[in-house]
Amino acid sequence: MSERVCLIHYHEIGLKGKNRSSFENRLVRNLERALGAYPVESIRRISGHVLVSARGGEATPEMARAAARVPGVARVSLAFRCHQVEEEYCAAAVQALSEAGEFETFKVHAKRSATDYPLHSIEMNRLVGSVLCPEFPDKKVMMHHPDVTVMVLASQARVFVWTVSERGDGGSTRGVGGLPVGSAGKVVPLLSSGFDSPVATWMLGRRGAVCVPVHFSGRPMTSDESEWLCQDVVRALEPSGMVGRLYVVPFGERQREISLSVPQGLRVIMYRRVMFDVAQRIAQIEGAKALVTGESLGQVASQTLENIAAVDEIATMPVLRPLIGSDKTEIIDRARQIGTHDVSCETAPDCCTLFMPRRPETHARIEQVHEAWESFDHEAMAQALVDGVEYVDFDQCPSYRPPRRWRKRHNELAPASQLTEAIS
Numbered sequence: 001m002s003e004r005v006c007l008i009h010y011h012e013i014g015l016k017g018k019n020r021s022s023f024e025n026r027l028v029r030n031l032e033r034a035l036g037a038y039p040v041e042s043i044r045r046i047s048g049h050v051l052v053s054a055r056g057g058e059a060t061p062e063m064a065r066a067a068a069r070v071p072g073v074a075r076v077s078l079a080f081r082c083h084q085v086e087e088e089y090c091a092a093a094v095q096a097l098s099e100a101g102e103f104e105t106f107k108v109h110a111k112r113s114a115t116d117y118p119l120h121s122i123e124m125n126r127l128v129g130s131v132l133c134p135e136f137p138d139k140k141v142m143m144h145h146p147d148v149t150v151m152v153l154a155s156q157a158r159v160f161v162w163t164v165s166e167r168g169d170g171g172s173t174r175g176v177g178g179l180p181v182g183s184a185g186k187v188v189p190l191l192s193s194g195f196d197s198p199v200a201t202w203m204l205g206r207r208g209a210v211c212v213p214v215h216f217s218g219r220p221m222t223s224d225e226s227e228w229l230c231q232d233v234v235r236a237l238e239p240s241g242m243v244g245r246l247y248v249v250p251f252g253e254r255q256r257e258i259s260l261s262v263p264q265g266l267r268v269i270m271y272r273r274v275m276f277d278v279a280q281r282i283a284q285i286e287g288a289k290a291l292v293t294g295e296s297l298g299q300v301a302s303q304t305l306e307n308i309a310a311v312d313e314i315a316t317m318p319v320l321r322p323l324i325g326s327d328k329t330e331i332i333d334r335a336r337q338i339g340t341h342d343v344s345c346e347t348a349p350d351c352c353t354l355f356m357p358r359r360p361e362t363h364a365r366i367e368q369v370h371e372a373w374e375s376f377d378h379e380a381m382a383q384a385l386v387d388g389v390e391y392v393d394f395d396q397c398p399s400y401r402p403p404r405r406w407r408k409r410h411n412e413l414a415p416a417s418q419l420t421e422a423i424s
Contacts, residue, residue: 244400
C-alpha cells in the first residue's frame with residue numbers, strides 16, 4: 001500500500017563536502033518551522049533528499065507549496081512512497097501519470113540509490129514503461145523533452161514515484177533554491193516598505209543569511225505608517241523564515257538637524273552616512289557581518305557611483321547590494337514572486353521623503369562631503385539614535401538568537417506602543 005509524501009530535492013547542499021550534514025540538518029529545522037501548521041508526522045534526511053511524511057499518509061499540494069518557499073529547497077515532489085514490490089510501484093506510476101494533466105508524450109526515468117535493490121535503473125525503466133504503455137496507448141514515448149517524465153527512485157528500502165511536467169505543474173513544484181537560512185551568518189538590511197529593499201533582503205536570506213533589518217522612520221516628523229508597512233513586509237517574508245527581528249529607528253528629528261546644518265544638495269548623502277553608521281553599530285551588537293541595501297546603480301540621485309562611494313566611506317564592514325545591476329521591472333517582478341509586491345504598492349511617508357532637497361547632488365566631491373560631515377556632531381547623533389532604537393521580534397526564524405545586550409531588557413519591558421518595544 002503506497003502513501004503520499006513530500007520529497008525535498010536540493011542542489012547546492014549536495015555539493016558540500018564533510019559539512020553537508022550540517023546544511024541538511026539546518027534545512028530540516030527550517031522545514032519543521034515552515035510546516036508547523038500542517039499535519040506533519042516526521043521530517044528526516046534520506047539519501048540525497050529530505051523526506052516529509054504526513055499523518056494519515058497523505059501529503060497535500062499545500063504542504064508542497066509551503067515547503068517550496070523555504071530557502072535551500074530546489075524542488076518538492078508530491079511522491080508515492082512504495083515498498084520495493086514491482087506491482088506496487090508500477091501501480092503508483094500509473095496513478096501518478098493519470099494525475100499529470102494533459103500530455104501527449106512521456107518517458108520513465110528510474111534511479112537506484114540503494115544497493116539493496118536487485119534491479120538496475122535500466123531494468124526499472126523497462127519494467128515501469130512496459131506497464132505504462134498499455135495503460136496509455138494513445139500517448140507516445142519520447143526520450144528527449146517529453147511533456148511528462150515519470151520519476152522512479154529506489155532508496156532506503158522504499159521506492160518513490162512522482163511526475164515532472166514540462167509545463168511546471170504535475171507532481172513536482174519548483175522551489176526557491178539557495179541555501180538554508182542560518183548557514184551563512186547574519187546580516188543587517190536597511191529596510192523600507194518600497195520594492196527594492198524587501199527584495200534585497202529576500203535575496204540574502206535565500207543565500208542562507210539570517211536577516212535582522214533596520215527601518216529608519218520619519219517619526220516624529222511623519223506618522224508611523226511606514227513602520228506598520230515594514231512589519232507587513234516581514235510577515236510577507238514569513239514563509240521563507242529569514243527574519244528574526246525588525247529594528248525601528250525614529251530618524252525624523254535628526255534629519256531636521258542635518259538639513260539645517262549641511263548644504264542642501266548633500267543632505268541625502270549625510271542622511272545615508274548616519275544611517276550606515278547606526279546600522280553597523282546595531283550589526284556589531286547583533287554579531288552581524290555585513291549591511292545590505294536595495295540600491296540599484298543610477299536609479300535615484302543617491303545611487304550614482306560617486307555618491308555610493310561617499311556613503312560607503314563610513315562603513316567599516318561589507319555593504320552588500322544584490323540589486324545593483326537590476327532595473328525596476330526586474331525588481332517588481334521578483335517582489336510579486338516573493339509576496340511583498342502588494343505591501344510595497346502602498347505609499348507612506350517615511351525618512352526617504354523627509355526634508356528632501358530640490359536639487360540633490362548626483363556627483364558628490366569627497367572634500368565637500370567631508371566638510372559637510374564635520375559640520376554637525378555625527379558621533380553623538382549616531383549614538384543617540386542607537387540608544388533610542390526600538391524593535392519587534394518575529395517567531396519565524398529558528399536560527400535567530402537575540403544579542404545578550406538587549407535580551408534581558410527586552411523581556412522586562414512592557415510594550416511602549418502597539419508597534420514596538422522601546423529600549424530606554
